Amino acid sequence: MDLIDIGANLTHSSFAPDRDAVIRRALDAGVGRMIVTGADLESSRQALEMANGNATHLWSTAGVHPHHASGFAPPQAEDFVELSRSPKVVAVGECGLDYYRNLSAPDVQRAAFTAQLQIAVASAKPVFLHQRDAHEDFLAILREYAGSLTGGVAHCFTGGPAELEDYLDLGLHIGVTGWVCDPARGQALREAVPRIPLQRLMIETDAPYLLPRDLPGGGRSRRNEPGNLPHIAAALASLRDEPLESLAASTTANAIRLFNLEEPRTGSQVKDW
Numbered sequence: 001m002d003l004i005d006i007g008a009n010l011t012h013s014s015f016a017p018d019r020d021a022v023i024r025r026a027l028d029a030g031v032g033r034m035i036v037t038g039a040d041l042e043s044s045r046q047a048l049e050m051a052n053g054n055a056t057h058l059w060s061t062a063g064v065h066p067h068h069a070s071g072f073a074p075p076q077a078e079d080f081v082e083l084s085r086s087p088k089v090v091a092v093g094e095c096g097l098d099y100y101r102n103l104s105a106p107d108v109q110r111a112a113f114t115a116q117l118q119i120a121v122a123s124a125k126p127v128f129l130h131q132r133d134a135h136e137d138f139l140a141i142l143r144e145y146a147g148s149l150t151g152g153v154a155h156c157f158t159g160g161p162a163e164l165e166d167y168l169d170l171g172l173h174i175g176v177t178g179w180v181c182d183p184a185r186g187q188a189l190r191e192a193v194p195r196i197p198l199q200r201l202m203i204e205t206d207a208p209y210l211l212p213r214d215l216p217g218g219g220r221s222r223r224n225e226p227g228n229l230p231h232i233a234a235a236l237a238s239l240r241d242e243p244l245e246s247l248a249a250s251t252t253a254n255a256i257r258l259f260n261l262e263e264p265r266t267g268s269q270v271k272d273w
Contacts (some may be wrong), residue, residue, distance in 0.1 A: 001030040001248040003233060004255040006175055006228040007094075007128070007155050007204035008123070010036045010058075011046040014208045014223050018169065021055065025224035033057055033261060034226050037094050037128070037206075039065040041079055043091075051088040057262060061128045063093035069104035069112035072246045077115055084123035084150035092120040093128030094155060097141075098263070100133040109134075110141060117145045120152075126258055127152035141165055146170045151258050156206050160188035161195055169202065173258055175202045178212030178224065195240045198250045202258075205229050 005026070008064050015022055026034060030139070036051060038044030039062045047060035062083035064072045082090055095116040104112075118125045128151055131138040153173040167174060174196050179186045211224040212231055233251070237244040255261060 001245070002033075002232070002252055003067055003203065003229050004261070005031050005034045005229045005246055006153065006202050006206075006259070007037050007177075008034045008207045008226045009039070009043075009209070010034070010050060010207070010226075011038075011043040012208050022061050022225050022227070024055070024196045026229070027057065029227040029230055031061070031226050031229045031264050033255075035090060035128075035259065036060045037084075038062045039094055040068040040071060041076055044080070044083055048083060048089055049087055052086075054123075055269040059090045059259065060087055061091040061093050062089045062126065063091075063095040063116055064112055064129060065094045066096055066109040066113065067101065067103040068100040069109045070114040072108075072115070074115075077119065078253075080116070080119050081123065084125055089125070090261065091126045091153075092116050092123065094130050095127065096130035097134035098130060098132045099137075101189065106134075106137070110137065113138075113141055115246045117141070117149070119146045120150070121145060122246045126150050129154050130156065131228070135163060135166070139189045142170055153202055153258065154206065156210070157192075158186070158189050159192065161192045164192040164195055168197070173202050173254060175204045175206050176232070176236060178210045178215075178228065178232050178235075180239065181212035181214045181232065190239055193236060194241075196240075198242075198247070199254060201236070201247070201251055202254055203229060203233055203251050205232065221249050225258045 036047035038047045044062035051058040143244040153175045154167045155175045157174045207224040237247045
């Protein structure tokens, strides 16, 4: 299989001691390409640096997670505009709304989200979206820009069929993580998964978060890795009652199309960071 992890937080400090080994394990597992998530200005710059240092296997996003929206000042918008010009930055985000923790005030989150949607429109890059406990406000803001955006993905989708239909109506792709492997917490998602059109489905780990709870042996540690993506793909194929090879090929094609990814070249270009 040639899988693409559309969301891996490889700038996270937990990967600092062994990032090269993590990437190699992913490649050995059939995860040939990974998109490194930017969650604020610093991590977005780091993500791009990693992507530039690994032309074959890594790309990145650039954006501000709603948790960090309070640190998004108008001058930073120009920094993100500049980052978005890089061909290795394939999406604007992770951006959106998160009212579950409200680590930034809701009005500040909405302002930062709107500013990043404007950057996405201007740069003609898709958006990498986050939403938790803010569905109606999220939809209202997205609807203002949906006709101007170059596509987008509802990253780490955990909702049920009703939320799914709202996102599909906006033309979004749906990113599914190891949340789907948890029959208790992931029940709504498991009900929605068979309804996702195959041409809109993408897969991701959100590493180091969301380690699949049913991973044999619990994984190497409580840290999730891109190398666990085949396990998520197999769980999705089972829930959708379709061949794993078909699901893998389609989700890879979807990611290549939305993010305009280059085909991988022979050999690995992993370097020490």
